[in-house]
Amino acid sequence: MLKKKYGVFAGMLTVSFMLAACADNSSQQEAEESGNDSGGDEGSSASSEDATEISFIHWRGEDEEVFDDIISQFEEENPDITVQMNIYPSEQYQSNAQQMLRDGSTGDVFTSFPGTQFETINNAGFFTDLSDEGFVENFAETSLEVGQSGGSQLAIPYQLVFNMPVYNKGMFEELGIEVPTSWSEYQEMAETLKENDITPIAFPGADIGPNQTMNSMMMNNAKNVDVFAQLESGEESLTNDWWVSTLEDFQYFNENGYFQEDALGTNQDSAMQMVADEEAAMLATGSYHMASLKDLNEDLELGFLPPITVPEEEVEYEGIHTATFMLAVNQNSEKKEEAKTFIEFLSQPDIASQYANETGQHLTVNDVEYDSEALQNTSHWIDEKDTRFQPRYLITEAAVEDAVLSSIENTLGGTAPGEAAEEAQQIVEENIGG
Template sequence: MISKKSSIPAFFLIPLLTLAGCAGESPDSSSESENGSEDRTQISFIHWRGEDKEVFDDIIAQFEEEYPEIGVEMNIYPSEQYQATGQRMLTDGSTGDVFTSFPGAQFEAIANAGFFEDLSGEDFVGNFDESLITVGEKDGQQLALPYQLVFNMPVYNKGMFDELGLEVPKSWTEFQEMADTLLENDITPIAFPGADIGPNQFMNSMMMNNAPDEDVFQKLQNGEESLTNEWWVKTLEDFQLLEQKGYIQPDALGTSQDSAMAMVANEEAAMLATGSYHMASLLDLNPELELDLMAPITVEESEAEYEGINTATFMLAVNSNSEKKEQAKEFIRFLSRPEIASQYANETGQHLTVNDVEYESEVLQNTAYWIDERKTRFQPRFLITNAQVEAAVLSSIENVLGGADPMEAAEEAQQIVEENLE
């Protein structure tokens, strides 16, 4: 079963950068229609999922056909830009009548700024699995509704494993044996997109059993834990082992997401160190792939408490500063209909938190067992609520992959943690 996390620790202030325009997807305006009525209410919908543009275009068209009095203008921003500037865009209520939020730090910052409209009393909240939307709760209010259920752990080529007679490793020893077999067959075990994603996703499964205490990062920020303790030093040593043994590709820190995905699609690499959200894109590149999910178990089998990582994310919300709240809620109600959610799930390759979704795609059907049958924990990185601490944690991994000694990298990162405690 998914390990439920009922709350996210205290907030940090997201830097308020000036939004200089979208560097990724161009804004997609659905404001004009054949009706062209001046009485039409235009709402703004902002998010970071550029790969979902096509399906959202279709869903928005369906919504506008059913509700001709409401138009939806969608704007998509690169995820890093969205995390940095999302809060600022909500300030005057003119943008983001419906917006999305990451769980953890961004959610806490926006909540403390008072930009979430309380959705607790809305009937459409009942369309969601109540056990999967707790990360959108704060102080007894349902401020946001996570739409996606993502598994932030490596995607692997199950067909390749079957051909080579490999089984999913259940311990760190078995993981290394598996990786050695792949290398013997001229296959890179793990494609690591260090240039743009870095260790943001892979760190979660690499540390989940080294530090099974789900409050470890809260304790780190409270001064009760240290990055120089065994749980984090071992994690850094495990990353060092991956690099030294060639289990990740050369120049991993300079490899882009697209290049890493191409390695897996071309079967040059067996695993992609990101998460379930990339499975659909991999199948677009190579429809012949048979994919599944696999988190490295970095301890002995008897010591493993978790099998993987989950994140309820892409949190739908209504801007409390909006003058079009009722229309915004109508759009979220539409997105939470089982038939609309099913379309979104199957066309984007995402598991969702909405009840009664029918997964038609083979890859979603084959990985649905992770929802109910495997023990996963909420993504640890999203429980780091201080931006400087998060950057220090991630940089320590990058430093080790760049050749630094694990303990020295841990000590350098811990110094930054302590400076922020002061």
């Protein structure tokens, strides 16, 4: 079952105030490239001159079509409210959301990542307390903690994401490969794939980088769920074995061909195409890409296969999960009630089920029915597997997060793991006053 550890996020981040004037279409995530402005069709948006228009901002451009339909349903049911949806590239959204929310004219309903962005927006005072809203009960209680601070429910996680590699189950069956349960079995699996001219893992280093892979690579190397909190308090160090061994594992994967050539230069779309074309067995991202992979190759049968870097007897965690795409109401909005009405609509089981099945996302909403094959094949991870909350989201200082991720990229670029760890630790100490 899911093992929860969200921690108390703290610290202010320096946020860029450069806001792009328009958004282009986006393609996803913690890797998503472009954004778009949308709000259902113009006819429904202009259905009533007296309607109150609310602004809904987020970063998931690949969800535009289903949100357009959901917004149309909402406007039909609530003719006195229209929704203008604006979608931004995720990195732009993470950098600029605070500035967008500042005057209350944008983002009546907005979304937040857990961790550093949540804490930044919270410190700026832009969350509306949703603790007493009835729709909070529509969400699984076990998923709500990540959106809480100081005893208040400030944001509602909508998606339950599994941040670990997605693999081609059909390929494994054809090659007679069993899912590995130890480091030695994982090595055997990778060698079998390579012998069949298949790259074990397509790694999108050019845009997503190690943001997702680091979580499952370290999950059993650093079993202490407070390790990043202790790093930021000065009690832990990246030069200790838990992180150096993780960098050594990245080095091993890279030097032994577990990643494709020029992994740091491969973008998300190219990595996904490798899996769709069955040139690679796994995609080093997460569940949020399963629907897109099926769009590229409808015959793919997909599952999750996080890297196992320790002997079987040392395995404690089987995977990684995150409660994210957190829905919130802008404290500076003059349309809070209408914004809450929209979130309440999104929390209805039939609407949530439509969103889940059409986007390939597991959700935190109670009573969601998963009709898609991919979701049905992976839903057992919610209750039957010991998964750990994404460690990266427990880093609260942006500079510390950058140092951690850069140490992986430097290792993949040829720097010795110990040296990369020392360089990163120096940056950590400069930013925590250690």
